[in-house]
Amino acid sequence: MSSSQISSLIAALPESNEVVWGPPNAIDSALNEIPYAPYSKGDKLGRMADWSQETGKDGQPARGRGSYNRQYRDQQVYGAGTSNLFSYQHGEDEGSFSVVDNTRTSTKPRVGFGRGGGTIFRGRGARGGQTGGRGGATTARGTVAGRGGRSDGRFDSRGGRGGRGGRRLGWKDWDKPQRNRDASVAIGPDWKIIEEIDFSRLSKLNLETDEGEDLDAYGFLYNYDRSNDRPAGMKTAERRLQIQERLFFNPTTSDDPVIQQLAEKEEATIFATDSILSMLMCAPRSVYPWDIVIIREGNKVFLDKREGSQIDFVTVNENASDPPLETSEGNKDAMNAPQALAMEATFINQNFAVQAVTEGAGKHEFPNPNPFYNPEEDTEPLASKAYKYRRFDLSLTEEEPMHLIVRTELDAVLKPSPASKPQFLTVKALNEFDDRAQGSGGALNWRSKLNSQLGAVVATEMKNNSCKLARWTTQAILAQADAIKLGFVSRAAPKDNNRHVILGVVSFKPREFASQMNLNVNNGWGIVRTIVDMCMQMPDGKYVLVKDPNSPVLRLYDVPANTFDEEDAEEGA
Incomplete structure (x- = not known):
């Protein structure tokens, strides 16, 4: 084609194409009302109608054998979601159309629960009540007043709140009520959150320490009654659990006069009791809510507990896959609610420790008397109890030493022969x-299985009460005890929580028992050091470590200095 012919063709083009390339404006205006659908070369052209394809009741392709490829082979890859732009819209309203179905359906109502009211246990019905509190004393029958301790044995039991919780996959788990427990302490509006740590991080901590050293010992111990060591589960081993008037003391750390003297002498940086320290060291195993008060004064840290703290009570089946329900959650037996079971377990432990020793066969005296007993105010006889103050080295380097002093407890002494060394x-x-x-957590019947399947019974208790047994084992290791005497106590009748029977006693060495339940003490020391380091980076004041009631998380709060002081004043009054 010659240049003259090209020039004539360009001159013949419409005026609309002289500036820009594209279709004329008339065509553009005609396409304005048509929605745009993306198109790709990879799109497949489907059939106009496929009468051979099977459809289900809802008009969708049937899911059956041999229909998978037919269902999905014609779907477009690109732009398939825009086909609804060209779909036909019905002009009439079909919302009033319904299908009459005469089939009867039975739907099980969903179990719901709301906030339950508080329950108060008083007097002898408290079955042990508060174990000491801030300098108070506890008897095996109930609670007595003692230098600021609770005297009425009250315990507040709150029901759970309704709500949505995390879904767990298990047999008939859809039919279980969803738990939503209340926190152990009310979070104040002026509390400032410092740190939030999940249990997965805590489980990775590790700190190696020594065996510890004894600083001083107080109190006395009665000899252990060896008649308890009969084969568990035998009829001859069954004995009735007796209620005996004995006095126990379990003051908090800052109210301990011995710890106050050691703190003035700059003997350590961290001070705690074995019950508080074991709760912190075994935190990843805990399920129920709890809290620890942390006080920093200069270069010292005190781990304390509140008045009426959950730390003083013994839980029951806390780690079971289906733990006991609150009465507000549909539990028809109030005596089998978590708080009622905790009161019962605390009562059993106090009285069993008294009954497991022989008081008339002499006792092992320690260098110092009981530091909490005042004969002018306390009329009940003292229980067999020894307090050992021990120091552990938590230092990471020699340049920055850090030591911890803990008050540990022992319950009895055993001397196989007069010349042998006593075993605590x-x-x-x-x-x-x-x-x-x-x-119940799938527990076996102790009366019929304790003798023949003792290992299975102990394994089930390790699973259902992992946190409780880990705490007891940790306390025994901290006290450097030679053995743990573990009793099996059952109700005389399942519906009577006032009468109990001792079925047998089993002995364990603390270190071996810890290895059986996969308890790592060094992990516990790592948790303690991590929490203390967080507080040492903060200014002097009061802090509260709170276990989240519904998730495996610890939260550290900075609280005002007068927090809980009003509660302590009311309890002392």
Whole structure:
């Protein structure tokens, strides 16, 4: 084509194409009302109609054998979601159309629950009540007043609140009520959150320490009654649990006069009791809510507990896959609610420790008397109890030393022969309430299985009470006890929580028992050092470490200095 012919063709083009390339304006205006659909070369052209394809009741392709490829082979890859732009819209309203179905359907109502009211246990019905508190004393029958301790044995039991919780996959788990527990302490509006740590991070901590050293010892111990060591589960081993008037003391750290003297002498940086320290060291195993008060004064840190703290009570089946329900959650047996079971377990442990020793066969005296007993105010006889103050080295380097002093407890002494070295024991008790009740955790019947399947019974208790047994074992290791005497106590009748029977006693060495339940003490020391380091980076003041009631998380709060002081003043009044 010659240049003249090209020029003539360009001159013949419409005026609309002289500036820009594209279709004429008339065509553009005609396409304005048509929605745009993306197109790709990879799109497949489907059939106009496929009468051979099977459809289900809802008009969708049927899911059956041989229909998978037919269902998905014609779907477009690109732009498939825009086909609804050209779909036909019905002009008439079909919302009033309904299908009459005469089939009867039975739907099980969903179990719901709301906030339950508080329950108060008083007097002898408290079955042990508050174990000391801030300098108070506790008897095996109930609570007595003692230098600021609670005297009425009250305990507040709150029900759970309704709400949505995390879904757990298990057998008939859809039919279980969703738990939403209340926190152990009310979070104040002026509390400032410092740190939030999940249990997965805590489980990775590790700190190696030594065996510790004894600083001083107080109190006395009665000899352990060796008649308890009969084969567990035998009829001859069954004995009735007796209620005896004995006095126990369990003051908090800052109210301990011995710890106050050691703090003035600059003997350590961290001060705690074995019950508080074991709760912190075994935190990743805990499920129920709890809290620890941390006070920093200069270069010292005190781990304290509140008045009426959950730390002083013994939980039951806390780690079971289906733990006991609150009465507000549908539990028809109030005696099998978590708080009622905790009161019962605390009562059993106190009385079992008294009954496990022989008071008339002499006692092992320690260099110093009981530091909390005042004969002018306390009329009940003292229980067999020794307090050992021990120091542990938590230093990371020699340039920055850090030591911890903990008050540990022992319950009995055992001398196989007059010339042998005394063996110091801790005495604890597991309790069975009803193996058929909700919250039993699939436990075996102790009366029929304890003798023939002792290992299975102990393994089940390790699973259902992992946190409780780990705390007891940690306390025994901290006290450097030679053995743990673990009693099996059951109700005389499943529906009577006032009468109990001792079925047998089993002995364990603390270190071996810890290895059986996969308890790593060095992990516990790592948790303690991590929490203390957080507080040492903050200014002097009061802090509260709170276990989240519904998730495996610890939260550290900075609270005002007068927090809980009003509660302590009311309790002392």
